[in-house]
Amino acid sequence: MAFDRLIENIVKTQNPSVVGLDPKLDYVPEYIKEKKFKKYGKTLKGAAKAIWEFNKTIIDEIHDICPAIKPQAAYYEMYGYEGVKTLYKTIQYAKEKGMFVMTDGKRNDIGATMEAYATAHLGLTDVGGELVEAFGADALTVNGYLGSDGINPLLDQCRKYDKGIFVLVKTSNKSSGELQDLMIGNKTVYATMGSMCELWGKDVMGKYGYSGVGAVVGATYPEQLAEMRKALPHTFFLVPGYGAQGGGAEGVSKAFDDHGLGAIVNSSRGVMCAYKKEDNCDEHDFAKAARREVIRMKEDIISYLPKITLE
């Protein structure tokens, strides 16, 4: 099961964090933009090439100490088909480097359309009998609020191709409670969605006790993290909102089990823009600053956890 590979990467690096590659052009150092604009003009192609160099340099610098990346599709779609090509190259390159790749697409639709999304991001596309990988991520973030018929096509791909999904349960944003905290009977909406994740995961169980159906629970809600960790013993958590959104290490520690496993914490802007925050950091050293931030974040998080172990 896909999350077994993620867990093994986490144990190997002793790092339960994922770098979000959400690369707005504003985050890319000037020297890269100048070079690419000179060659391709101030075009979508110039932007996409600049972002590709930015991503590749960061991946080269962090792949040995970081188990995974999470590219958010919107930041690539913003640069049109050239941007989407960069998304594809980023996914493939990170996988070649041994990283686990979760595409953040937050996809959901009716079953038939969901089959297309599932094929695009997790499966193989049938081109006249030839099966071709379209994007090839290891996992995809999805929205479960259309119910099981939106999730079943994803589960088919998870079983077939050893992939995983992360379902939005309690999101990190300020207004997440407007809907997600409402009560359905004696249970909140998010807890209800959490229980559905446990059910959906039943026949895609991995060997370390976690299923291929994970849940997104925001770092900005430590109490809910603790509540969900207790309630969903087989559900692996993706925890975004550390750093830039105000989530801290003590809070996110509630997402983990007694082996220091069961969750992975995301930081996007915190890592990509680390060079802008450091005193006197030359922009040419942006990836080294990203590496320093990955190490700082890892040390921060594991200082609140038991030793990360499979035993």
Ligand SMILES: O=C(O)c1cc(=O)[nH]c(=O)n1[C@@H]1O[C@H](COP(=O)(O)O)[C@@H](O)[C@H]1O
């Ligand atoms: O699914 C997600 O990854 C996600 C869910 C959520 O509840 N909150 C959230 O911030 N995210 C994503 O996590 C990333 C957070 O980015 P930073 O705030 O820059 O670290 C972005 O890619 C968001 O789209």
